[in-house]
Amino acid sequence: MTAYKDLSKEELLSLKSNLEKEFKKVKAKGIKLDMSRGKPSTEQLNLSMGMMDVLTSDSDLVCEEGVDCRNYGVLDGIKEAKQLLADMMEVPKDNIIIFGNSSLNVMYDTIARSMTHGVMGSTPWCKLDKVKFLCPVPGYDRHFAITEYFGIEMINIPMTPTGPDMDMVEEYVNNDPAVKGIWCVPKYSNPQGITYSDETVHRFAKLNPAAEDFRIFWDNAYGIHHLYEDKQDYLIEILMECKKEGHPDMVYKFASTSKISFPGSGIGAIAASDANLADIRKQMKIQTIGHDKLNQLRHARFFGDIHGMVQHMKKHADIMRPKFDAVLDTLETELGGLEIGSWIAPRGGYFISFDSMDGCAKAIVAKAKEAGLVMTGAGATFPYGKDPKDSNIRIAPSYPTLQEIREAAKIFVLSVKLVSIDKLLE
Ligand code: PLP
Numbered sequence: 001m002t003a004y005k006d007l008s009k010e011e012l013l014s015l016k017s018n019l020e021k022e023f024k025k026v027k028a029k030g031i032k033l034d035m036s037r038g039k040p041s042t043e044q045l046n047l048s049m050g051m052m053d054v055l056t057s058d059s060d061l062v063c064e065e066g067v068d069c070r071n072y073g074v075l076d077g078i079k080e081a082k083q084l085l086a087d088m089m090e091v092p093k094d095n096i097i098i099f100g101n102s103s104l105n106v107m108y109d110t111i112a113r114s115m116t117h118g119v120m121g122s123t124p125w126c127k128l129d130k131v132k133f134l135c136p137v138p139g140y141d142r143h144f145a146i147t148e149y150f151g152i153e154m155i156n157i158p159m160t161p162t163g164p165d166m167d168m169v170e171e172y173v174n175n176d177p178a179v180k181g182i183w184c185v186p187k188y189s190n191p192q193g194i195t196y197s198d199e200t201v202h203r204f205a206k207l208n209p210a211a212e213d214f215r216i217f218w219d220n221a222y223g224i225h226h227l228y229e230d231k232q233d234y235l236i237e238i239l240m241e242c243k244k245e246g247h248p249d250m251v252y253k254f255a256s257t258s259k260i261s262f263p264g265s266g267i268g269a270i271a272a273s274d275a276n277l278a279d280i281r282k283q284m285k286i287q288t289i290g291h292d293k294l295n296q297l298r299h300a301r302f303f304g305d306i307h308g309m310v311q312h313m314k315k316h317a318d319i320m321r322p323k324f325d326a327v328l329d330t331l332e333t334e335l336g337g338l339e340i341g342s343w344i345a346p347r348g349g350y351f352i353s354f355d356s357m358d359g360c361a362k363a364i365v366a367k368a369k370e371a372g373l374v375m376t377g378a379g380a381t382f383p384y385g386k387d388p389k390d391s392n393i394r395i396a397p398s399y400p401t402l403q404e405i406r407e408a409a410k411i412f413v414l415s416v417k418l419v420s421i422d423k424l425l426e
Contacts, residue, residue, distance in 0.1 A: 001337030004417075004424055016421045023371065023414050031372035033408045038190070038350035038396045040259055040316070047315050048261045051302040055294060069293035075285055081267060081296035087306035088224060089255050090237045091271040097280060100291040103256035103268035107217060108146050110252060110270070113283050114180070114213070115150055120249065120279045122213035125152075125180060134172055134182035136164035138353060138381030138392045140190040143183040143219070147383075154383035157182070159192060161344075163200035170207065177210040181217050187235045188222035191381055191394035192353040193346020195233035205241035207250065216242075216251040222349040223255055224313050227321050231347050239271060248273040257299060259350065260309060260316070267299055323397040323405045327352055330409035340420035352395040353381075360419045361390045367415035373408050 004012065055061065061069045063078040077085075077098025086093040099106045115131075118124040125131045132153045135144055139159075147154055155172065157164045163186070172179045184204075186196040196204075204216060218238050226232045242250045249272075257266035270280065303309045328345050331354070335341050343354045356364055361378035368375055376394040379385040395412070397405050 003337065003339035004420055005339055007424075009425065012421050012425055016418065016425075019414060019418050019421070023367075023418060026411055026414065027371045029372075031407060031411070033372060033400055033404050033411075034374045035396050035400060035405075035408050036374050036376045037399070038259075039399045040263060041319065041399050041401070043319050044316055044398070045262060047312065047319075048302070051261060051298050054301045055298050061294070061297065063293065063297055067293070069297045072289050074293060075288075075290050076281060077269070077291070078293050078296050078300070080300035084300050084303060084306065084309065085255070085257075085267060085269045086271070088257075088309060089220065089253060089269065089271050090223075091239050091253065095239065095273070095277065096269055096271045097277055097284070098291065098296060099268040099270065101265055101268060101295070102258065103219070103221065103254045103270075104142055104146075106268050106270050107143070107219065107254055109283075109287075110217070110280075111146055111150055111152075111181075113280070114215075117283065119180075119213035119215065120275060125150075125213075128178070130178040132172075132176065132179045134164070134169060134179060135383045136182070136184065136189075137383070138191055138387075138394070139183060140185055140219070141376075141380040141385075143185075143217075144383040147181075147183070152180075153178075155179075156383060156388075159189070159194060161194060163194065163196035166200055166203045170203065173210070173214060174208045175210055179209075180211055180213060181215050184216060184218050185221060186218055186238070187220055187233060188225055188346055188349025190221070190349065191351040191376075191392075192344050193349045193351060194344065195235055195347075198236055201236040201238060201241055204238065205245040205247065205250075207247070209250065214250065218251050218253045220253055220255045221259070224310065225259060225316070225350070226313065226348040227317050227324055228347055229314065229317070233347050239273070243273070249275050252276065260313065261299060261302075265295065267296060320398055322402050323400075324352065326402060326405050327395060327397050327409045330406070330413055334410075334413040335416060338417075338420075341416055350396060350398055352397065354393045354395055354416075355391045356393060356416060357420055357423055358389045358391050360416075360423050361387060361393050363419040363422070364393060364412075364415045367419055368411050371411045371415070373411045373415075375412070 067073045086096045115126045133147045135154045137156045253271040256268040365378045379387045
């Protein structure tokens, strides 16, 4: 394979004309594919259908603490759901609060509470002149949307293969009291699939924040979402690590069963120190009398325990793995050596992150759309939707069928090639 940058103008033009013919043919097929959001496929949702049968009109609906789950009661989660989610999140059962159907909701509430009421007695953020958040990039668009919504200034922190650039993180957090938080997806990150190294986690736990109300927003959304049984990433547990370093209150950990059972109908949870949880409960008891206990019971009874959940995740992996492999194989065979893009092969999570040549991402996404393939908008992986290099594209292979993924991957690489040639011809 000759790198495109080493081809002459004539060679590029002739290549372009061939690729355009190919593109025309693909376009004529009238394909309609959506690879924009990280949603489980129908086949994956079907894995949890048994959950619909665990609670019937004959079921005993009393939970372990003796409360009838059909009625009010139990503010922060029934025991059996706490145990299941605590094991999933690798924290003690008493360091967890179970919320409603979504972890994003819990993250939003956490920021909203800090804005209006502060953090464990600190000045409410809304009364401060400036509140800043560090945003490892590329990252999760909905995190950035929350901080943008509250007018919090977002600062890009480049991701490295071992996690966020920790020199920058330390510099900001340890010196600027306006920096109140950092968004982290520490395992199989969205979108790169990167897991923070041991050193990165140690450095997080050793932070010495200038702001006493600084918190790490540790969104472990993909904690048990492996793709391969023999190749898995390991992440050091952050709550314990912060406690060891004498900063037990510095982190909020979030997770949910969205991509384990049913997105939008799962269970969301937060894990944190006793002091943080006490602060959260003060608000929670005003906000609700308790979340959906029947759903908590359904989840607890369906999975049984963490071992049941781990077995269940293997079934998800069996469905996801061929799709990821199909995209990665196509990228490798079609783009390998051309030096017009780079990507990371993740070992878990929901995404593959692709970096095009600078200034090409928007055009690639637009080109793919011309052929019927909808991808996540270029720029979405950055705060304010602004990718300074216009190069990152998030590929979400989970939802379409394997056959569709093969088609989609072909459209994508064709689009990358065509746009890159145009860029080189400029
Ligand atoms: N966090 C990350 C990193 C995600 O990628 C997603 C969904 O894509 C979520 C949270 C959403 O989680 P939930 O459905 O629990 O709100």
